[in-house]
Amino acid sequence: DSGVTQTPKHLITATGQRVTLRCSPRSGDLSVYWYQQSLDQGLQFLIHYYNGEERAKGNILERFSAQQFPDLHSELNLSSLELGDSALYFCASSEGTGDEQYFGPGTRLTVT
Amino acid sequence: GEDVEQSLFLSVREGDSSVINCTYTDSSSTYLYWYKQEPGAGLQLLTYIFSNMDMKQDQRLTVLLNKKDKHLSLRIADTQTGDSAIYFCAERTDYKLSFGAGTTVTVRA
Numbered sequence: 001d002s003g004v005t006q007t008p009k010h011l012i013t014a015t016g017q018r019v020t021l022r023c024s025p026r027s028g029d030l031s032v033y034w035y036q037q038s039l040d041q042g043l044q045f046l047i048h049y050y051n052g053e054e055r056a057k058g059n060i061l062e063r064f065s066a067q068q069f070p071d072l073h074s075e076l077n078l079s080s081l082e083l084g085d086s087a088l089y090f091c092a093s094s095e096g097t098g099d100e101q102y103f104g105p106g107t108r109l110t111v112t
Numbered sequence: 113g114e115d116v117e118q119s120l121f122l123s124v125r126e127g128d129s130s131v132i133n134c135t136y137t138d139s140s141s142t143y144l145y146w147y148k149q150e151p152g153a154g155l156q157l158l159t160y161i162f163s164n165m166d167m168k169q170d171q172r173l174t175v176l177l178n179k180k181d182k183h184l185s186l187r188i189a190d191t192q193t194g195d196s197a198i199y200f201c202a203e204r205t206d207y208k209l210s211f212g213a214g215t216t217v218t219v220r221a
Contacts, residue, residue, distance in 0.1 A: 002154065002156070002157075055207060097207050100143075101157070103147070103156070104154055
């Protein structure tokens with residue numbers, strides 16, 4: 001158990017809908033990262049937050065957004081969902097900005 | 113840019129050593145990591161090596177880094193059935209990790 005929690009574990013929704021994925025980092029960690037794992041793209045970095053501020057963006061679609069709250073938990077919002085958004089979404093956390101990243105169990109999103 | 117490559121499959125007999133190889137392209141990578149993913153689970157950090165090191169040993173795991181060739185390997189000694197999983201190599205540039213496609217290791221009796 002890495003200490004990073006993610007909810008929900010599974011999510012099934014229809015095209016065009018909007019969902020919110022939630023992540024709680026390990027105690028004491030200030031950084032949160034979001035990654036997408038799909039069969040065709042592999043593991044891709046989406047976005048990084050440090051202590052409430054966005055620090056880096058990767059291959060994140062404009063339909064996707066994230067935020068980190070004062071209590072350091074983070075949410076990833078996915079809107080106007082398409083079939084191709086079906087994937088495992090992982091959250092990771094680290095103490096600072098350059099430390100090793102610990103991953104949560106992931107949220108499996110299925111868009112039908 | 114970042115591009116991490118790994119062989120896709122490895123089959124090994126129980127008790128033998130496994131060697132998983134990885135190449136990366138970004139010479140500014142500071143740390144290189146090995147993660148393990150079991151079916152239906154998240155990524156477990158196994159070990160990592162700083163880019164100015166050649167080798168790191170941690171119990172059954174040995175990481176070798178050839179910075180000149182941008183080649184990283186993970187050796188698992190005395191491979192057990194519980195080592196069956198997908199192993200990902202990752203390089204860190206700036207604050208993000210770039211992952212390889214993963215090597216599926218199958219341990220046979």
